[in-house]
Amino acid sequence: MTSSQYTPMIQQYLQIKANYKDSLLFFRLGDFYEMFFEDAEKAARELEITLTGRDGGTDEKIPMCGVPYHAAEHYISQLIEKGYKVAICEQVEDPKEAKGVVRREVVRVITPGTTMEGKKLLEKENNYLVSLFSVPSGWSIAACDVTTGDFLATELSENFQQALDEAAQFQPAELLIPEQELNQERIQLIRQLTNATISTIAINHGKDEDQDINFIGENASPGIHAAVRGLLQYIKENQKASLRHLNSVKIYAKEEFLMIDPVSKRNLELIETIRQKKREGSLLWFLDKTMTAMGGRLLKHWLDKPLINIDQIEERHQAITYFINHVIPRNEIRTILKRVYDIERLISRISFGNANGRDLAHLSISLSLLPKLANLFYSEGNKFEYPYLFRIIDQMDLAEDIVQLLQSAIVDNPPLSVKEGGIIRDGYSSYLDQLRSARKEGKHWIAQLEQRERQETGIRSLKVGFNKVFGYFIEVTKPNLHLLPKDRYERKQTLANSERFITPELKEKEALILEAEEKIQTLEYDLFCEVRDKVAQQIHRLKKIAKDLAQIDVLQSLATVSDDHGFVKPVLTEKGVLHLTDNRHPVVESVLQDGPFVSNDVFIGDDQQILLITGPNMAGKSTYMRQIAISVILAQMGCFVPAKKAKMPIFDRIFTRIGAADDLVGGQSTFMVEMHDICVTTTQATDRSLVLIDEIGRGTSTQDGMAIAQSVIEYLHDRIHCKALVSTHYHELSALENQLPKLKNFCMAVKEEGDQVHFLRKIKRGAADKSYGIYCAKIAGVPNDIINRAIELISVHEEMKHQVQETATSNETNIVTIEEPIQLELFSSRELEKEKKRNDKHEEVIKKLKEVDLINMTPLEAINFLYEIKKKI
Numbered sequence: 001m002t003s004s005q006y007t008p009m010i011q012q013y014l015q016i017k018a019n020y021k022d023s024l025l026f027f028r029l030g031d032f033y034e035m036f037f038e039d040a041e042k043a044a045r046e047l048e049i050t051l052t053g054r055d056g057g058t059d060e061k062i063p064m065c066g067v068p069y070h071a072a073e074h075y076i077s078q079l080i081e082k083g084y085k086v087a088i089c090e091q092v093e094d095p096k097e098a099k100g101v102v103r104r105e106v107v108r109v110i111t112p113g114t115t116m117e118g119k120k121l122l123e124k125e126n127n128y129l130v131s132l133f134s135v136p137s138g139w140s141i142a143a144c145d146v147t148t149g150d151f152l153a154t155e156l157s158e159n160f161q162q163a164l165d166e167a168a169q170f171q172p173a174e175l176l177i178p179e180q181e182l183n184q185e186r187i188q189l190i191r192q193l194t195n196a197t198i199s200t201i202a203i204n205h206g207k208d209e210d211q212d213i214n215f216i217g218e219n220a221s222p223g224i225h226a227a228v229r230g231l232l233q234y235i236k237e238n239q240k241a242s243l244r245h246l247n248s249v250k251i252y253a254k255e256e257f258l259m260i261d262p263v264s265k266r267n268l269e270l271i272e273t274i275r276q277k278k279r280e281g282s283l284l285w286f287l288d289k290t291m292t293a294m295g296g297r298l299l300k301h302w303l304d305k306p307l308i309n310i311d312q313i314e315e316r317h318q319a320i321t322y323f324i325n326h327v328i329p330r331n332e333i334r335t336i337l338k339r340v341y342d343i344e345r346l347i348s349r350i351s352f353g354n355a356n357g358r359d360l361a362h363l364s365i366s367l368s369l370l371p372k373l374a375n376l377f378y379s380e381g382n383k384f385e386y387p388y389l390f391r392i393i394d395q396m397d398l399a400e401d402i403v404q405l406l407q408s409a410i411v412d413n414p415p416l417s418v419k420e421g422g423i424i425r426d427g428y429s430s431y432l433d434q435l436r437s438a439r440k441e442g443k444h445w446i447a448q449l450e451q452r453e454r455q456e457t458g459i460r461s462l463k464v465g466f467n468k469v470f471g472y473f474i475e476v477t478k479p480n481l482h483l484l485p486k487d488r489y490e491r492k493q494t495l496a497n498s499e500r501f502i503t504p505e506l507k508e509k510e511a512l513i514l515e516a517e518e519k520i521q522t523l524e525y526d527l528f529c530e531v532r533d534k535v536a537q538q539i540h541r542l543k544k545i546a547k548d549l550a551q552i553d554v555l556q557s558l559a560t561v562s563d564d565h566g567f568v569k570p571v572l573t574e575k576g577v578l579h580l581t582d583n584r585h586p587v588v589e590s591v592l593q594d595g596p597f598v599s600n601d602v603f604i605g606d607d608q609q610i611l612l613i614t615g616p617n618m619a620g621k622s623t624y625m626r627q628i629a630i631s632v633i634l635a636q637m638g639c640f641v642p643a644k645k646a647k648m649p650i651f652d653r654i655f656t657r658i659g660a661a662d663d664l665v666g667g668q669s670t671f672m673v674e675m676h677d678i679c680v681t682t683t684q685a686t687d688r689s690l691v692l693i694d695e696i697g698r699g700t701s702t703q704d705g706m707a708i709a710q711s712v713i714e715y716l717h718d719r720i721h722c723k724a725l726v727s728t729h730y731h732e733l734s735a736l737e738n739q740l741p742k743l744k745n746f747c748m749a750v751k752e753e754g755d756q757v758h759f760l761r762k763i764k765r766g767a768a769d770k771s772y773g774i775y776c777a778k779i780a781g782v783p784n785d786i787i788n789r790a791i792e793l794i795s796v797h798e799e800m801k802h803q804v805q806e807t808a809t810s811n812e813t814n815i816v817t818i819e820e821p822i823q824l825e826l827f828s829s830r831e832l833e834k835e836k837k838r839n840d841k842h843e844e845v846i847k848k849l850k851e852v853d854l855i856n857m858t859p860l861e862a863i864n865f866l867y868e869i870k871k872k873i
Contacts, residue, residue, distance in 0.1 A: 007057040008101045010036070016089055016106060022199075023087040023109055024079060026072065033088075034066040046082055047075055073117060076110060083197045085111045109238035112197045113174025114146050116354055121147060123342065124288070124296025130172035131201065131231040132163060134181055135223030139163035142227035142249070143170045146235060148297070148344040149245045149543060153216075153224045154252050160186060164193055165262050166254065169304060172196040176234055193262070201230045216249050224251060245351035245539050255652075258306035258636045261684075263677055264656040268629055269587070270303055283630060286587045287639070289560040291337035294344050294546050295553025302554060306636035308650055310572050315388035316555065316638025317569055322386040323559030329376050330556055336373050337553050340366045343546040350536050357414030357423040357528060360535065363542075364406035370398045370545070373552075389555065396548045397541050409531045421521045423528050432527065435520045442513035446472065449506065457483050464506075472510040473500040558639040565590070567640035571647045575688070577605030578628075578723060581645040585627035586634075589642070598761035602628055604723045605649075608744045610716060613727040614734060614768035615748035620761040621727040622658050624748075625692045628725065629654055632690055651690045651723075655681040658694040678708075682715055691716060691724040704866055706730045717743055734767030 006014065013036055017025050024043055026033035035043045036054070040063040044051035053061030067075045076086050088110065093103045110116075113129030121127055126145045133140045138157040144150065156163050167175065172194060177186075179200040190198055216228045228249055235243060266274060273281040284303055290296045307313050323330045341362040349355040350363075374393055383390035414423045424432060450464040459480045466472050470493055476484060477498045484501070493500040502510075535542075561567070565586060582599035589597035598620070604611060613621050631641040635648050657677045678696070685691055696709040709728055716724050717740045734745045747768035749760040778787050848869065 005058055006062075007055075010056040010062065012101050012104060016104065020087040020106060020109065023085040023111075025087045025089055025106075026067075026076070027089045028069065028091050028104065029066070031069055032066040033069055033072050034064060036062055036064050038063075040065045042084075043075075043079070046084070047078055049075075077115075077117065080110060080112055080115050083112060085109060085197075085199075106240075108240055111174055111199065111238055113172065113176075113199075114235060114238050115173075116147055116349060116352060121345075123293040124290070124300070126150060126170070126297050126300075128170040128172045129174050129176065129231060129235070130167050130170050130196070131176040131227045131234070132167055132181075133178060133223065133227040133230060134160075135221075135226070137223070140221070140223035140227040141167050142224070142231045143167070143172070144231055144235070144246065146239070146246070147348050148294075149247045149348060151228075151247045151249045152252060153220070153228055153249050154254065155221050155223045156254065161189060164189060168193045168262055169265075174199055176201040176230060178202060178230075199234070201234050217251070220249070220251055224249075239352065241352045242536075243351075244536070245348045245543070247543065256308065258308055258633065258651060259653040260306075260633070261655065261680060263680070264629075264654055265304075267656040267658040268626055268633070270633070271300070281587065281591070283587055283633075286590055287558065287561055289557040290553045291334050291556075292340050292549060292553050293342040294340075294550035295337070295557060297344075298550040299554045299557060302637045303633070306633050307638065308636065308652060310574060310650055313572060313636055313638055313650075316558075317640070318386050319389040319555045320559040320562060320638070320640060321569065322389055323556050324563045327563070329379075330559065332376055333373065333552070333556055334560075336369050336376075337549070337556070339369060340549060343367075343542060343549065347535075347539055347542045347546070350532055351539055353532070355532055356416055356418050357410055358416060360406055360410045360528075360532065361412065361414055363535070364403060364410060367399045367403045367545070368407070370396065371400075374398065389552075392548050392551055397545055399538075399541060399545060402535060402538055402542070405531065405534060409527070418528055419521060419525050421517075421524045424524045429523070429527055432520065432523050435516050435523065439513060439516040439520060442509055442516065445509055446506075446513070449509075457485070459483050465500075470500065471502075471514065472506055473502055474506065475500050555638075561586075562640035565642060567634075567642050568644060568646055569640050570635045570643075572635065573647070573649050576649045577603065577647060578632075578649060578690075579603050579605070579645070579647040580628070580631060580641070580643045582643055583627055583631060583646075584642040585623050585630065586642045587630075588623055588627075599643075600624055600627075600761075600763045602631075604725070607742055609721065609742035610713065610724045610726065610740070610744070611746050612713070612733060612736065612743055612767075613725060613746045613748070613763070614729070614731055615727075616750065616768070620748055622694050623761075624763055625656075625658060625694060625725050625727065629656055629690065629692055649688070651688055652686055653684065653689040654692075655685055655689060656692040656694075657681065657696070658692060678712060682712065682720070685716075685720050685722050687721040689720070689722040691720075691722050691726075693724070693726045695727055695729060702730075706732060707866055709733060710736065713743070714740065731768060737767075 013025070013027055016027070017039075024035060024039045027035065034040075036056075040051060043049070044063075044065040047065075047067070049065050049067065051063055051065050054064040056062040079086055086109070087106045088108045089104050090107045091102045092105045092107075095102050111129075113127070115121065115127065127147050128143045128145050128150075130141065130143045135155065138155065139160065140153065140155045141163065142151075142153040144152075154166070156166060158166075173196060175190060175194065175196040176199050179202065182198075182200065187198065190196065216225055220228070232243070260268075260270070265271060268283070269281065270283045272279055272284075279285050284300055287303065288296060288299055290299055343363065343366055346355065346359050346363050346366075349359055374396060377390065377393045383394070409425060409428045410423060411425050426433060426436070446464055450462070453464075453474060454460060454462050457480075459476055461477055461480065463475050464472065465475055473492050474489070475495075475498050481499060488503050489501040490503070491499060492502045567586075580602040583602050584597050584599045613624070615621055627642070631643065631646070632648065632651055632654060634641050635646070636650065641648075655677075657674060674696070678693070681691055681693070693712070696705075696712060709726075709730055710733060713726055713733070713736060716722060716726075736743055737745045745765070745767040746763050747766055749762040749764045750768075751760055777790070
């Protein structure tokens with residue numbers, strides 16, 4: 001069906017929709033946004049609203065649904081949360097002046113990565129739009145949060161999955177990628193690693209390119225330019241508004257921070273828990289004592305990107321020391337910060353022209369607190385003792401001129417609507433004051449008119465009223481109509497029990513009052529826009545203030561946590577030993593209910609480079625390993641650490657393999673996931689890395705698993721020389737202590753009392769000799785029949801093992817020599833040939849085993865070698 005068969009209005013809809021095929025088109029018709037055709041069917045289903053039909057010029061009605069324009073934000077937010085894009089199409093000319101169909105245009109496209117409002121915007125979370133572009137050397141990444149103005153970019157000499165790992169760390173709401181770079185495999189990988197909506201983008205070189213280059217900076221690589229320009233182009237096309245609130249692009253390199261791959265972040269539960277995917281129970285949840293949304297977002301950034309520059313880390317440690325030493329000022333600072341609104345998102349709405357009177361009032365309140373905040377520092381602290389913290393305070397802009405403007409212009413409690421008046425304070429505009437005075441006098445005259453008419457007519461129930469349709473009127477009940485003077489009263493409206501009239505005098509006054517009312521609303525809106533624009537011109541000053549407040553908030557938060565939980569300031573060295581006394585897992589300790597947390601010492605370095613930890617499940621091995629990694633991350637993000645004493649080197653990377661999980665979406669078993677993690681670790685770790693591997697090799701047979709475990713341990717010890725903790729159930733590996741000089745055995749202490757076993761959660765020197773697997777099954781609630789049968793089977797297996805050993809010993813001492821002729825007669829010639837081939841293969845296997853260089857093999861080479869050996873056997 002051609003579009004010409006539809007009505008002119010539907011034709012207009014189809015023409016506009018053709019340019020926004022990937023969006024739901026909200027088409028403004030009067031007081032509603034309407035949707036048609038497939039958009040209507042989707043929206044009705046997702047929003048659970050009624051799907052109706054409309055005549056469109058054809059025999060069949062076209063599907064239609066709609067939402068009131070004043071409630072549209074709620075419905076749009078629902079659609080954005082579900083990953084849809086929404087194009088807002090408004091009437092852009094006065095219907096009274098239109099010739100034919102009212103002209104309409106899309107004024108904004110709202111996408112998951114460009115939304116400025118709604119439930120999707122969590123207070124302490126960024127909402128990143130991320131672009132990913134291929135370059136000759138790898139991939140470039142740009143990430144922007146349009147709600148705060150944050151803008152970062154980097155370039156990686158890595159493959160797509162590694163680049164996607166970095167992009168995924170921003171937890172993007174929307175991911176932009178050139179269409180030619182997408183295929184089904186990559187789409188699947190994106191959906192596996194992120195919850196982002198996937199959008200395609202193409203670079204259109206045009207008139208804004210020079211402006212974009214200035215915005216990016218001259219030192220950026222061509223790849224970063226491409227990623228940033230693509231992202232900016234997408235924002236401009238969709239927002240159709242000023243981008244002046246965006247920060248200049250901050251170009252970073254992964255190597256500038258402690259590198260923690262996504263698997264390790266997940267294993268350590270830094271941002272969310274592994275099982276429930278919730279913030280509560282994570283390290284971020286434990287650390288977050290921030291009082292502002294800005295501080296909450298910055299805290300997450302610090303946790304995502306711990307530092308490796310020792311001077312920068314120690315500056316943060318100094319600031320935390322100040323807050324710990326000044327408890328009363330710290331509490332007062334927390335009280336002040338609690339009253340500060342989200343300045344970053346306020347100024348973004350101001351820049352976009354979306355801010356209302358209440359937003360400006362909130363900005364005014366927040367900025368007015370700055371002098372009191374600064375005075376608290378100056379009255380309590382020695383600025384020379386804490387230079388980093390006081391540099392923030394000294395350079396903080398108190399924005400007194402902006403506060404003066406806002407306080408003089410905007411009332412304390414302005415309405416949400418910006419077009420219905422009541423926003424501008426008396427005294428800001430003399431002309432507005434005159435209009436308000438005229439309106440007030442007019443309304444006073446109306447009140448006097450009601451009293452006068454009651455007296456003159458004798459109708460005590462007579463009243464003067466007003467509505468938006470008929471204006472002012474005099475209402476008289478029907479039984480009293482005969483009392484009205486007929487020469488002055490002109491009938492205006494008839495109701496069931498009364499009549500409404502107007503007099504020449506009232507009509508004249510009505511015109512004056514309504515004219516004043518209309519002028520007041522128009523003038524107030526113009527004045528409000530003028531004030532908003534003046535504030536928008538100070539965007540960069542306000543962003544600096546927001547950044548300063550966020551830093552203060554994060555530092556006081558880390559100090560509060562450190563003080564409340566007895567953390568200690570670590571002594572940092574570029575290289576050296578990792579020595580923690582009475583180290584604890586802060587999150588586990590905070591939620592523990594069945595007794596105190598058992599602390600442990602940690603020493604890694606010198607001749608104790610690798611700790612091989614044996615012992616049963618549930619004894620605390622995984623917690624011990626995690627708490628060490630968390631202590632390193634806390635120290636390098638600038639926080640104190642959960643210990644009584646701490647001496648720590650600066651690490652460049654952390655790798656963890658803790659816990660087992662299948663990758664069902666990717667089609668990988670637990671063992672393949674483990675081998676992939678081991679591959680990442682062994683190919684990327686350096687001598688300044690920390691490696692934590694829990695239960696290596698358990699996803700395959702005992703023989704293969706033990707061989708792989710030993711091979712990996714030897715590789716870490718001999719080739720990488722990193723600090724590592726490796727836990728295992730293969731007690732046989734404890735013999736490596738005699739072969740590898742920098743490996744030491746440790747185990748989790750266990751106390752046995754009769755048939756009861758107590759896990760003491762304490763690390764001790766030496767190797768474990770039992771796994772206590774059956775005991776773990778018992779306390780997990782496994783039925784007694786299964787437990788008892790397992791005990792029987794262990795006895796049987798032990799007895800068989802003993803018999804085999806005795807037989808082997810007997811064979812060694814009682815060797816029977818068989819003469820060659822007799823032996824040959826036992827087999828046919830074909831059987832002899834088979835036997836010869838078997839012997840040849842066995843000799844070949846033995847030869848290969850003797851020749852293989854296990855120490856210099858990679859884990860993957862070891863796996864392939866074992867596979868070939870197994871096939872031959």
